[in-house]
Amino acid sequence: MGVVINHEMDEPKLGQETLEALTGVTRQVLKAHGREKAEVGITLTDEETIHRLNREWRGVDAPTDVLSFALDEGEPMPPTGDDNLPELLGDVVICLPIAFRQAAEYGHSRTREVLYLAVHGLLHLLGYDHQTPEEQRRMRQAEEEFLTAAGWGRRDEE
Numbered sequence: 001m002g003v004v005i006n007h008e009m010d011e012p013k014l015g016q017e018t019l020e021a022l023t024g025v026t027r028q029v030l031k032a033h034g035r036e037k038a039e040v041g042i043t044l045t046d047e048e049t050i051h052r053l054n055r056e057w058r059g060v061d062a063p064t065d066v067l068s069f070a071l072d073e074g075e076p077m078p079p080t081g082d083d084n085l086p087e088l089l090g091d092v093v094i095c096l097p098i099a100f101r102q103a104a105e106y107g108h109s110r111t112r113e114v115l116y117l118a119v120h121g122l123l124h125l126l127g128y129d130h131q132t133p134e135e136q137r138r139m140r141q142a143e144e145e146f147l148t149a150a151g152w153g154r155r156d157e158e
Helices: 016-032 047-058 096-106 110-125 133-149
Strands: 002-007 038-045 066-070 087-095
Touching (some): 002 016, 016 110, 016 133, 038 110, 066 110, 087 096, 110 133
Parallel strands (some): 002 038, 038 087
């Protein structure tokens, strides 16, 4: 299983503790969904880049906090025939400046917000959505369960 973290910007940077927590919670989510061998890319970027991606891929002309790009949207990817190759699940792109503002707005740490956005994006790659109230409830519950298990739940910061 692989978690590839790509930091596209000079500042702000995430500390080693946050990067390790990000890798750990990503692995927990994948394992819980039986995708231990999957590989996920997590890109940490700025508002300009995420704005462009949101406009190009979703038709929304505004920055956002997180985007997910699944590699198997639509048709499933054919098997490679090599059991040693990881399953390429997709990419999660997180806008650090927006994540940091949201952390201040919600009154929790930057680490918790980045982990929340990563889990949210990863759950999208795994087929979760929040278009209906039931889907939203299921997704929010899963997000909080993973964050709590990793020690970053809402109550862990109080």
